[in-house]
Amino acid sequence: MRKAQGGVNAAVLVAVIGGLIILYILFLPESEREALLEGEDIEKTSKSSSKDNEDILLREFPGRLDNVEGILDKTIPNIFLFEKTDAKELEKLNPFIVRNGWFDEKKRVVSFGIEDMENTDNVILSFNAKKHEGILTIKLNNEIIYENEIISETVAPIRLKKNLLRDENTFEFGVSSVGFRFWKTNEYSLDDIKIVGDITDRSKQESRNVFTLTGTELFNVERVDLRFVPYCRNVASVGVLEIFINNREVFSAVPVCEDPYRQPLPLGVLNAGENRLIFKTNKGSYSVEQIKIEFVEKEIRETVYFFEVNQSIIDDIEAGDVDVILSIEFVEGERNKRADLNINDRLSTIDTEDRIFTKTLNDDDDPDFVEEGNNFIEIRPRTRLDIVEIRVEVEDR
DSSP states (O other): OHHHHHHHHHHHHHHHHHHHHHHHHHTSOHHHHHHHHTTOOHHHHHHHHHHHHHHEEEEEOOEEEOOOOOOOOEEEOOEEEOOEEEEEEEEEEOOEEEEEESSOEEOEEEEEEOSOSTTEEEEEEEEEEEEEOSEEEEEETTEEEEEEEOOSSBOOOEEOOGGGOOSEEEEEEEEOOOTTOTTOEEEEEEEEEEEEEEEEEOGGGEEEEEEEEOHHHHHTEEEEEEEEEEEOSOGGGOOOEEEEETTEEEEEEOOOTTOOEEEEEOGGGOOSEEEEEEEEESSSOEEEEEEEEEEEEOOOOOOEEEEEEOHHHHHHHHTTSEEEEEEEEEOOOSSOEEEEEEETTEEEEEEEOSSEEEEETTOSSOGGGSOSEEEEEEEEESSOEEEEEEEEEEEEO
């Protein structure tokens, strides 16, 4: 029984050891684990991996680089907003007669239209009454607006309430009955019948301007302000000044006249290409001057990269055993990639449609591109560059 128990304990011990070995293998670095499972020398694999890392002298992921030298402010010409109101004859009616007697009754219904109800005010009806007997009744759209006995040829104009007016309207003219006087007839003879109203022209209360931004400029905008100075003759007579950019309201207030304004604009209202700037008011007159859209650019991204070269690499270069290769990987696209390269104060260019640009830094034309110690690479974009990776590495010949 003791022998059986000893065998069980030994099996348990072997299982525990096996489990620990499996856990050890699982937690090894991938390269060492693969080497161990494939029977390779772990120390040799580790050294090889370390050598690969030593061969990479520079590895950066710049992203987007632009050739922005500065975004010019946009100057907008002075604008003048004003409203103009003129009295206008809306309709002129032919003369007519209305009468009322025991054996004869004659009313008159006439129609007229108003083209722009929103901007039409102070509408009046005027006429002369050459003959005037009885009480004249006038209805506008079935509502009595006048009921009176006229005693002279000249009649005071009748103001029409705006809430009774429509785009299409009707007048009905009638005269009172004679009662028991069967031998009489009440009659009105009307002429010079006019309908007049004040029409406000609001087309000059709005000004439209356009400015443009390139996609590169828009991408590099950090902040944008709209500056302007509003002038007006009488603060009490002006309405709200509204400003829109691309149909989005960025300012709405009755400004203090002659005070300079600096209005920050949200970047989201701007477009690459054309941008529409609108000034408008609903009342009075404004002169808006010194209008300028000012831009503050983002901080320019650093485009200088540094890498170290030791004496051992210089010796291998001079022996002709290795090359130092610069490779730049771009985002795939049809756009031509153009830039100036400054490598240790030696200038060259990039002009390619390929996705990957490579250059041997220790070429025969100028073997001193690479120097012992600190080296630098500066990229000056001529077009927008979308760079995935910049790499400098040592490769065997």
